[in-house]
Amino acid sequence: MNREYINDHHIVARYLAQRLSDAERSAFEAYFLKHPEMVEELEEAAQLKAGLMRLRDTGELESLLKPKPWYRQRRLYDLRGRFGGTLAAAAILGVSAFLWLNRHPVASGQWLAPTPASLLGPLGRPLPAGGTYTILRTRGESTDLDIELPASAQTLALRVLPETMAQPAVYRVTLYAVDGTELHEVATVAGLTPADDEFVPVFLDSSQVKQGRYRLAIESEGSPASRSVFALRFSR
Amino acid sequence: MDLQQTHETSVIRDTAGDEDRTRLDALISSNYPGLRSLIFRTVRDRALAHDLLNEAVVIACEHYRSGRIAQRDRIAGYVYQVAMNLLRNYRRKLSEREDRRAGLQALELLAATDIDYERLESQIAARVRDIVEDLPTARDREIVTRFYLDEDEKETICLDLGLTHLHFDKVIHRARKRMKSLLEAQGFRKGDFFAVLLSLFG
Numbered sequence: 001m002n003r004e005y006i007n008d009h010h011i012v013a014r015y016l017a018q019r020l021s022d023a024e025r026s027a028f029e030a031y032f033l034k035h036p037e038m039v040e041e042l043e044e045a046a047q048l049k050a051g052l053m054r055l056r057d058t059g060e061l062e063s064l065l066k067p068k069p070w071y072r073q074r075r076l077y078d079l080r081g082r083f084g085g086t087l088a089a090a091a092i093l094g095v096s097a098f099l100w101l102n103r104h105p106v107a108s109g110q111w112l113a114p115t116p117a118s119l120l121g122p123l124g125r126p127l128p129a130g131g132t133y134t135i136l137r138t139r140g141e142s143t144d145l146d147i148e149l150p151a152s153a154q155t156l157a158l159r160v161l162p163e164t165m166a167q168p169a170v171y172r173v174t175l176y177a178v179d180g181t182e183l184h185e186v187a188t189v190a191g192l193t194p195a196d197d198e199f200v201p202v203f204l205d206s207s208q209v210k211q212g213r214y215r216l217a218i219e220s221e222g223s224p225a226s227r228s229v230f231a232l233r234f235s236r
Numbered sequence: 237m238d239l240q241q242t243h244e245t246s247v248i249r250d251t252a253g254d255e256d257r258t259r260l261d262a263l264i265s266s267n268y269p270g271l272r273s274l275i276f277r278t279v280r281d282r283a284l285a286h287d288l289l290n291e292a293v294v295i296a297c298e299h300y301r302s303g304r305i306a307q308r309d310r311i312a313g314y315v316y317q318v319a320m321n322l323l324r325n326y327r328r329k330l331s332e333r334e335d336r337r338a339g340l341q342a343l344e345l346l347a348a349t350d351i352d353y354e355r356l357e358s359q360i361a362a363r364v365r366d367i368v369e370d371l372p373t374a375r376d377r378e379i380v381t382r383f384y385l386d387e388d389e390k391e392t393i394c395l396d397l398g399l400t401h402l403h404f405d406k407v408i409h410r411a412r413k414r415m416k417s418l419l420e421a422q423g424f425r426k427g428d429f430f431a432v433l434l435s436l437f438g
Contacts, residue, residue: 013384013408015320019389029313033317036312036313039313040419041412042316045270047273047364049385051360052384053274054364057277060365061368064365065378211373212374
């Protein structure tokens with residue numbers, strides 16, 4: 001065993017987790033006895049593990065794992081410390097520009113809509129059309145659809161195939177953000193009807209979506225048991 | 237190796253007086269806080285965790301004195317090796333005796349009654365909180381948690397989260413690097429631990 005193998009195979013953490021084979025364990029123990037500096041890495045990893053255990057036991061870990069709103073992210077705090085005055089000035093300018101741009105009544109903040117015309121940009125105009133994505137069950141895949149988000153706000157057309165055809169054929173689509181093992185509802189739209197090919201069209205404002213995992217559920221409004229759920233992943 | 241004391245180590249332990257034992261405890265706390273805390277969080281029995289680590293140090297010293305460990309700077313690694321063996325044996329036995337595992341309530345009660353231990357664990361938790369908060373995305377935080385806490389394998393995590401191995405390695409490297417720099421900033425180094433330790437046992 002050598003240094004490269006230890007790094008590449010995350011041997012230190014797996015040793016502490018007692019997940020090495022007998023041969024790997026013996027080889028690693030022989031290595032760190034010969035290389036005392038490795039003990040510091042063992043201690044660092046042990047503290048990382050023990051600290052996480054403690055945070056879990058005290059209930060802090062759950063909140064640490066939740067996505068943070070942009071204004072609470074550590075990098076912004078760091079910037080604020082260094083460039084506090086500049087950031088404040090930039091924020092005032094930004095708010096002023098936003099208010100000026102929004103002299104006209106505008107939408108929207110809306111994630112999902114039954115028609116593309118319902119999704120509006122900052123000037124109250126419909127968003128430009130983006131890609132069209134077909135969502136249907138793909139067995140054996142952990143994610144049913146990967147969607148690359150455009151750089152600017154666009155309307156993404158989603159075509160969703162329900163697994164159960166309902167009568168009457170009126171559907172509700174709900175989008176959930178995946179947060180660890182929890183789902184948080186972020187948008188829902190009702191009264192959707194399928195096209196001739198049985199796919200249900202629904203439209204999404206790309207600017208509302210963050211990178212990450214989501215679940216999209218479709219169900220008949222009269223029959224919640226008909227619900228189908230699809231795994232989506234958005235990336236940039 | 238077993239948790240049962242051997243005759244040899246009993247003799248060594250008996251030669252250390254209360255004052256020496258106190259010094260030994262302090263040395264273990266200051267030089268092996270991670271190992272100590274990890275063992276405690278695993279066995280969930282403070283007295284047992286304490287005995288187990290103490291035993292590992294005593295055995296390492298004995299082996300050094302008897303010549304089984306040729307160089308003094310290898311003792312630190314030897315302590316880790318012995319402690320992990322003792323822990324592995326303990327886990328094996330525990331699977332046969334569920335009644336020995338203390339519940340979370342008992343664990344927190346112990347934490348509340350041992351101020352020194354509580355302080356040590358709080359410091360470790362504060363470092364780890366800082367590391368987790370510093371990771372830029374919820375997914376990166378999930379990677380670190382699943383790898384170090386849930387002990388999931390890299391392949392499983394990558395498959396579940398749709399990650400490349402390269403991204404996984406970057407996130408883990410970042411967390412490790414951050415822990416290293418935090419410890420270095422607080423002056424954590426093995427130092428002359430073993431010189432002092434050996435003086436305890438002659």
